Amino acid sequence: NAGVTQTPKFQVLKTGQSMTLQCAQDMNHEYMSWYRQDPGMGLRLIHYSVGAGITDQGEVPNGYNVSRSTTEDFPLRLLSAAPSQTSVYFCASSPGTVQETQYFGPGTRLLVL
Amino acid sequence: AQSVTQLGSHVSVSEGALVLLRCNYSSSVPPYLFWYVQYPNQGLQLLLKYTTGATLVKGINGFEAEFKKSETSFHLTKPSAHMSDAAEYFCAVSEVDTGRRALTFGSGTRLQVQP
Numbered sequence: 145n146a147g148v149t150q151t152p153k154f155q156v157l158k159t160g161q162s163m164t165l166q167c168a169q170d171m172n173h174e175y176m177s178w179y180r181q182d183p184g185m186g187l188r189l190i191h192y193s194v195g196a197g198i199t200d201q202g203e204v205p206n207g208y209n210v211s212r213s214t215t216e217d218f219p220l221r222l223l224s225a226a227p228s229q230t231s232v233y234f235c236a237s238s239p240g241t242v243q244e245t246q247y248f249g250p251g252t253r254l255l256v257l
Numbered sequence: 258a259q260s261v262t263q264l265g266s267h268v269s270v271s272e273g274a275l276v277l278l279r280c281n282y283s284s285s286v287p288p289y290l291f292w293y294v295q296y297p298n299q300g301l302q303l304l305l306k307y308t309t310g311a312t313l314v315k316g317i318n319g320f321e322a323e324f325k326k327s328e329t330s331f332h333l334t335k336p337s338a339h340m341s342d343a344a345e346y347f348c349a350v351s352e353v354d355t356g357r358r359a360l361t362f363g364s365g366t367r368l369q370v371q372p
Contacts, residue, residue: 175358179362186362186363186364186365187360192359194358202359236301238358245303245306248301248302250300
């Protein structure tokens with residue numbers, strides 16, 4: 145049971161490039177989400193999904209796209225990277241109800257030059 | 258909408274001393290409250306959570322927190338700090354009224370433990 149996995153661990157992009165951050169979970173969790181972590185700001189919700197085929201925007205969705213074709217995978221796409229997207233990105237999953245613990249992946253550190 | 262305030266971005270204690278990390282929240286509905294810990298270059302790990310029932314919640318590694326509705330607080334404590342407790346700690350509240358089933362996080366408190 146690997147839990148929540150994220151790839152890559154670290155990535156450097158040039159402004160304007162696109163890329164996909166991968167996230168997968170093997171716990172059969174319905175709910176998955178993406179957060180970004182910036183110094184002094186805690187974690188902020190980018191996008192989330194309550195099940196396969198269903199996604200919605202969080203607090204800071206601009207510049208990011210998501211899709212959820214399977215229960216296991218929830219990739220995050222940066223369409224045209226900007227320096228403001230330099231951050232650490234965390235994927236999380238939970239069984240679904242608001243009381244449930246969210247399980248976090250190890251994170252992807254992204255640097256946009 | 259919910260919000261979380263963590264007082265003190267950095268807290269330093271001596272090994273063996275009491276750890277107290279403060280968290281206040283605002284919520285228009287009964288909240289579900291969480292403390293997560295993040296060790297360097299790692300993801301977040303759940304320390305403890307309050308959903309319903311007993312207001313004093315015990316978690317892993319000797320930590321506990323008390324939900325005080327009248328003070329809208331959920332402070333994290335540990336009687337005796339250990340060097341391995343050095344990490345960043347995040348208080349979070351569930352977004353029970355938005356339907357997003359997400360967490361709203363505080364800005365974090367970095368705990369330093371001095372030998």
